[in-house]
Amino acid sequence: MRNERFNVDSVIEALKSCLPIEQEKVALHEPYFGGNEWKYVKECIDTGWVSSVGKYVDQFEQKLAEYTGVKRAVAVVNGTAALHVALKIAGVIKDDEVIVPTLTFIATTNAITYCGGIPHFADCEERTLGLDPYKLDVYLQEIAEVKTDGCFNKKTGRRIKAVLPMHTFGHPVDLDPLVEVCQKFKLELIEDAAESLGSFYKGRHTGNWGKLSTLSFNGNKTITTGGGGAILTNDEELGKMAKHITTTAKLPHKWDFYHDQVGFNYRLPNINAALGCAQLEQLPEFLAQKRILAERYIERFSSMHGMKIFRETNFSKSNYWLNVLLLESDYKQYRDTILEATNIAGIMTRPAWILMHKLSMFTSCPHMDLAVAENIEARLINIPSSVKLSKHRM
Known part of the structure; x- marks a missing residue:
């Protein structure tokens, strides 16, 4: 798919297909209290x-x-x-x-x-x-x-x-x-x-x-x-x-x-x-539910062009605390468009933190070449990842 065919509505629909149908507004990550x-x-x-x-x-x-x-x-x-x-x-x-x-x-x-x-x-x-x-x-x-x-x-x-x-x-x-x-x-x-x-x-x-x-x-x-x-x-x-x-x-x-x-x-x-x-006491169940949500995102976005859900490496098992939608380099110009449209639609998303070396109090600090981090910052979007989001999907 070429860049000019990008449609932010398809991203919103993909997210909605993974989230609770009845929930009008979805936070990025909420606590869940279901035990003692x-x-x-x-x-x-x-x-x-x-x-x-x-x-x-x-x-x-x-x-x-x-x-x-x-x-x-x-x-x-x-x-x-x-x-x-x-x-x-x-x-x-x-x-x-x-x-x-x-x-x-x-x-x-x-x-x-x-x-x-x-x-x-x-x-x-x-x-x-x-x-x-x-x-x-x-x-x-x-x-x-x-x-x-x-x-x-x-x-x-x-x-x-x-x-x-x-x-x-x-x-x-x-x-x-x-x-x-x-x-x-x-x-x-x-x-x-x-x-x-x-x-x-x-x-x-x-x-x-x-x-x-x-x-x-x-x-x-x-x-x-x-x-x-x-x-x-x-x-x-x-x-x-x-x-x-x-x-x-x-x-x-x-x-x-x-x-x-x-x-x-x-x-x-x-x-x-x-x-x-x-x-x-509930942590094992929390992790299981977060993995279900992550796998749902991975499957749904596998057919989306220009982006992917970030996955754990073969040497690790992630808790998938915050799921990451990572745009391909050719699509990074759409990051802010996606952020604005998803938040307007009631789906809370956010970018990565502004890189530390760019903050005024740290600009004089020593650093190595930071090209990879700068590239990732421009392409990364966090998407809803609360424990409860995996439980109410039909």
Whole structure:
């Protein structure tokens, strides 16, 4: 099909054919509460244990660790706080550079600046939408110098301390070669798994490759605690440290308030953790329903010219947190037309985030060639992906 034959109405009809018939307006991603949410939250209210202490925080952390396969999970107020603490514990300090994909949500980049660090933007690859480990390897061979005390940017003189990949829209980054790059250049690996709860790389849950990793439970995530996040690690000592400094670094005592370092009041309230426990109980069903919706989209759009639904790689199993409609390069000029028409039709769609290196506060940050990310940004559209959307189709 030639470009001039493009018809946005066909895109709208294709989307509608995959969505509930009776629903006039369809959000991008809504939470679903169909389990013990009210029971557990009501218990918090009835007993008065609604704030920073209570049984549901411990239960939520334990259940998260069991599900993801890590040794320790620490629940915090949101995913950004989790990133901040993970970077701090990993040793990121003022003027350290942290390699981060330019195609990410701003929280990933903001957290680096909270530590006084400097984002160093990397390109992504189209097969995962995440950081490209092979391109990064070639780039670091050009600009990095490995010394006994770490990796340094030959152009800026600053230390490059860590790599912070993000599993974009739930699709795992190609982690094994990225681990090799980090080892080769003496870099800490910290996974931003905010969007990938329920996603697996080579049979193992995301978050198990980095020194630390983070999750988000915002209202639009696969499961939600209202707000909330978590730090994951397979290092027990780092887990203890994360718990300590996110609870104001207070030493346990019956009455004294003694804090042994500067900490953060990042504790997840018990009432939010109660919601999380109920949501985790339903996670397998949530993932099954999201996969049904993704497969429906994939089948329906397989006959559409100029576009496709983005699919998981052969080495990963995605949670399909947000489904992606990816236009072919020759059709990228229609992205905004589709966005406008679908939203007018009551189907919420959105583009990818504006690339981080284009934002005014980050334009002076170092970066590699970002051609792939720039190309993807111009062609990507997120489409409705709520759990409940798979349940009501005839």
